[in-house]
């Protein structure tokens with residue numbers, strides 16, 4: 001925790017109320033107006049919206065194994081620049097995060113970097129192989145205290161394994177985060193299946209490949225009585241299945257990515273592989289259904305699915321290119337553009353879907369993102385009036401595969417505080433050494 005004090009003067013809370021937020025010794029001391037504090041660094045927050053630090057339940061940090069794409073350090077710098085104070089690191093690393101040793105290593109790298117809380121996600125099956133359950137209990141009991149398990153990138157396709165995984169995590173209140181993709185229905189699939197895939201001559205990826213797995217898994221979750229989370233929903237039909245499951249009382253939560261809330265398959269006419277992502281960009285009707293589902297709570301959270309890939313994996317023919325987009329720095333601007341500016345979500349809603357709900361699903365420490373007096377100072381200040389071209393300067397990770405380069409987006413993150421340490425200062429990232437020292441002090 002940082003020893004430095006800050007007074008965020010004249011901020012607007014998600015509720016719309018004005019507040020002077022006083023941060024001391026890593027904690028929020030008060031959020032009333034008219035606060036004065038001798039010795040505190042005053043931040044002019046007039047016109048800025050103060051959100052609880054953003055929490056990403058779905059980030060690919062790529063370390064260990066794919067450090068040419070991203071590392072825990074570069075990925076958490078991107079996170080801080082995007083307003084995130086906690087990220088859940090997906091397990092598709094090399095070695096796969098399927099043992100207590102690997103998840104503890106990832107968490108330690110996050111602590112040492114100092115830019116955000118890193119909570120590792122454990123793989124459901126050994127090596128993401130889909131054949132044998134990984135050491136789920138050992139990862140849960142490790143120092144990393146893993147609560148979220150996922151084979152993301154691959155679907156846990158075997159129904160019996162999925163049932164056993166749900167039974168296992170139920171014993172310690174964990175959750176299985178499913179990448180819902182029937183492998184047989186999507187062999188060599190390249191984009192959404194429909195008239196456009198026929199026109200472009202690319203192999204189609206049918207909506208039913210996602211929806212059928214979600215339908216099976218909500219029924220399994222009901223049967224077991226365990227928690228299930230569905231990653232990156234992309235179709236209107238998936239929304240219908242989740243809505244049905246929630247009405248039935250099934251413990252399921254769902255996520256949408258910013259890109260599935262803004263972009264459609266029409267972009268693929270360019271054959272620009274920056275638009276190649278798993279699940280694929282869909283139709284306008286799907287985007288509208290996902291937006292409404294976020295607004296009415298059927299979709300619980302927005303998660304980035306930040307998926308960095310090096311240039312050579314993207315600057316090639318469509319069929320050969322890797323699936324995935326970076327998304328940490330563009331998440332808040334895209335959410336503002338797609339949902340706030342359109343009147344579908346207010347700032348309290350943004351705080352819910354980008355911070356409070358993901359923290360709750362991932363079982364982050366109680367109050368860590370509660371945004372109340374005495375809570376750890378995880379705070380993000382956003383300038384909602386800014387509208388700017390999203391350019392390379394906005395990216396801080398190791399990869400640049402953003403679909404938004406050159407696009408105009410609303411809103412800009414100005415300040416990020418992680419446990420009282422300012423990781424982003426009026427748009428500028430804290431130096432690496434300073435962040436590492438602050439993290440070191442916090443551990444002691």
Ligand SMILES: NC(=O)N[C@@H](CC(=O)O)C(=O)O
Nearest residue numbers: 060152153277278307323324
């Ligand atoms: N989303 C993607 O297109 N790619 C992800 C895997 C995944 O999230 O399924 C990746 O690891 O690159």
Ligand SMILES: [Zn+2]
Nearest residue numbers: 152153179231
């Ligand atoms: Zn996935």
Ligand SMILES: [Zn+2]
Nearest residue numbers: 090152153305
């Ligand atoms: Zn992913």
